[in-house]
Amino acid sequence: MAEVTFGARAAARVALIAVLWATHACGLAGSARVAAPVPLIFDTDIGNDIDDTLALGVIHALAIRGECRLLAVTTSKDNPLCAPFVDLVNTFYGRGDTPIGVVRGGKTPEEGRYLRKLVEARDGERLRYPRNLVDAAAMPDAVAILRRALAGEADGSVVLVVVGFSTNIARLLDSPADEHSPLTGRELVAKKCRLLSIMAGNYGPKPTKEYNVFIAPEAARQVYAAWPTEIVASGYEIGQAIKYPAASIERDFGYVAHHPLREAYELFDKMPYDRETWDLTSALYAVRPDRGYFTLSEPGTITVDDKQLTHFAPSAAGRHRHLKVDAEQIARVREALVMLASQPPGHAAAAR
Ligand SMILES: [Ca+2]
Numbered sequence: 001m002a003e004v005t006f007g008a009r010a011a012a013r014v015a016l017i018a019v020l021w022a023t024h025a026c027g028l029a030g031s032a033r034v035a036a037p038v039p040l041i042f043d044t045d046i047g048n049d050i051d052d053t054l055a056l057g058v059i060h061a062l063a064i065r066g067e068c069r070l071l072a073v074t075t076s077k078d079n080p081l082c083a084p085f086v087d088l089v090n091t092f093y094g095r096g097d098t099p100i101g102v103v104r105g106g107k108t109p110e111e112g113r114y115l116r117k118l119v120e121a122r123d124g125e126r127l128r129y130p131r132n133l134v135d136a137a138a139m140p141d142a143v144a145i146l147r148r149a150l151a152g153e154a155d156g157s158v159v160l161v162v163v164g165f166s167t168n169i170a171r172l173l174d175s176p177a178d179e180h181s182p183l184t185g186r187e188l189v190a191k192k193c194r195l196l197s198i199m200a201g202n203y204g205p206k207p208t209k210e211y212n213v214f215i216a217p218e219a220a221r222q223v224y225a226a227w228p229t230e231i232v233a234s235g236y237e238i239g240q241a242i243k244y245p246a247a248s249i250e251r252d253f254g255y256v257a258h259h260p261l262r263e264a265y266e267l268f269d270k271m272p273y274d275r276e277t278w279d280l281t282s283a284l285y286a287v288r289p290d291r292g293y294f295t296l297s298e299p300g301t302i303t304v305d306d307k308q309l310t311h312f313a314p315s316a317a318g319r320h321r322h323l324k325v326d327a328e329q330i331a332r333v334r335e336a337l338v339m340l341a342s343q344p345p346g347h348a349a350a351a352r
Contacts, residue, residue, distance in 0.1 A: 038068040038287050039153045041146065044279070045077035045164025045212070046086060047112035050268040052163055053089065054244060054341045055279040057261045059161070059287075060093035061343040068159075068287045071149040072099040074142035076164040076216075078106035081115035083136045088119065088129035089260050093345045096132050101145025106167050107215050114267035118260055128258050142168040143175050143185075150192040151181040158192050159286045163199040163279035165216035166223040173226055190228035197232050197286035198223075199278050201302060201310030203322040204237030214308040221304040224320070232285060233302060233322045235310070238294075239278030242330050244337065246272030252342035261341060280337050285323060293333045294323040 042059055046052040062068045073090070075082040083100050090098045121128035133139070146168060150158055162169055175185035183191065200212040200220055213220045224231070250272065253262035269275070285294055300318035303311050312322060325333065 035067075037063070037066055039071055039158045040068045040286060041071050041074065041149050041158060041160050042283070043074045043076060043142070043146075043160065043162040043164065043168050044086075045082075045108060046075060047077050047079060047082050047115040048108055048164070048211075049279075050114075050265050050275055051239065051244075051277060051279040053085075053114075053261055053264045054275075054277070054337075055161075055163060055283045056086065056089050057093070058280055058283050058337060058340040060090070060095065060345070061340040061347070062283075062287045063095065064093070064343070064345065064347055070095060070098055071153070071158070072101065072145050074101040074103070074145055074168050076103050076106055076142070076162075076167045077112075078103050078109045079111055079115065080136040081111060081119050083139050084119045084131055084133050085115045087131040087133040091131050092129060092260050096130075099145050099149065100133065100139060101142035101168075102136065102139045103142050103167055107165050113269075114264040117267055118264055121258075121263075123258075129260055143171045144178070144180070146172045147175060147178060147185070147188060148180040150188050153192055155191050156194050159195045159197060160193060161197045161283050161286045163212070163282050165212055166198075166200065166219035167216050169196070169227075170219035170222045173222065186226065186228055193229045195230050195232060195286065195289075196223075196227055197234070197282045199234045199239070199282040201233055201235050201304075201322070202237060203233065203235035203297070203310065203312050204240075207309050207311075208236070209308045210236045210310065213304055213310060217304055217308045220310075224302045224304060224310075227319075229319065231302070231320045232289075232296065233310075233320065234278065234281045234285065235322055236278065238281050238323050238325055239276040241325060242277045242281065242333050242337070243274035244277050244280070244341070245334070246274050248338045248342060252338065255344050277334070277337055280341070281323065281333065284333065284336060284340075288336075291336075293329055293336065294325055295329070296321045297324060 044052045172185045253259040300314040302320045
């Protein structure tokens with residue numbers, strides 16, 4: 001009898017949990033429908049580090065939840081494997097038709113540690129990770145893709161998430177009128193772009209040179225000097241304070257036999273390691289600016305000096321801010337990023 005009672009209680013508890021989960025899922029879907037999805041462009045030096053790849057997964061998870069629309073992905077790392085890799089990740093998440101543009105004459109042409117292995121991975125005769133793109137050499141230029149994506153959206157709506165070198169967006173600012181828009185690049189950005197959410201620089205108490213800036217300092221300098229709309233920068237110190245846990249890579253991606261994020265992470269460095277979440281923070285802020293994950297600095301102006309160090313000078317009229325985090329925010333951001341990066345592509349269908 002006692003066992004029967006226990007079994008009934010357990011069944012009731014399971015049912016209650018199911019109801020709570022369903023309510024929670026409906027609540028998420030409902031809240032996502034309240035605000036229009038953020039039209040978002042992702043510009044990345046994917047392949048240099050692993051945070052770009054996790055950030056692309058986070059963006060897809062947010063797109064699946066209806067919180068953003070991924071308009072295009074452009075690459076600032078000048079290697080022909082970047083675009084096919086982006087395409088296989090997009091295809092994995094059911095968005096293989098996302099436009100991709102590539103940099104030419106850009107920085108860091110080396111292959112990196114994981115692009116080729118995943119692009120070429122085969123199980124028997126079949127590609128492990130299907131993709132549409134075959135010839136990266138024939139890919140459109142990043143600036144053309146950026147201009148087309150901006151021109152097609154409502155004024156003042158687009159958010160650019162830039163997590164590599166500023167090469168493409170500096171060239172965008174300098175671009176002339178073309179078949180996509182009669183406006184110059186600077187005019188087009190001023191008209192269409194609401195926010196540049198950029199991972200670049202270091203705004204912590206001990207500023208050091210940051211990779212995205214010192215690899216392409218002229219482009220970073222130009223963007224901070226000439227970008228005509230709001231910029232929110234995630235500095236080196238933000239991603240450094242929030243590590244992606246190796247335990248999540250080991251435990252949360254087993255819903256498929258082969259997961260591109262997990263396999264890239266395992267190839268990038270010797271497991272187990274907790275990697276900094278630099279690029280993920282810019283993606284999260286871009287789509288969820290109002291969730292209290294981060295505190296914004298006062299407004300001001302960011303500059304890049306001759307030693308490639310970034311400086312933030314507060315001013316009421318400034319259009320730049322940088323992210324700040326406290327201990328509670330660090331825990332919340334890490335939790336959100338783990339949930340989003342490891343979210344299965346079928347999440348939205350399952351929640352309905
Ligand atoms: Ca990056």
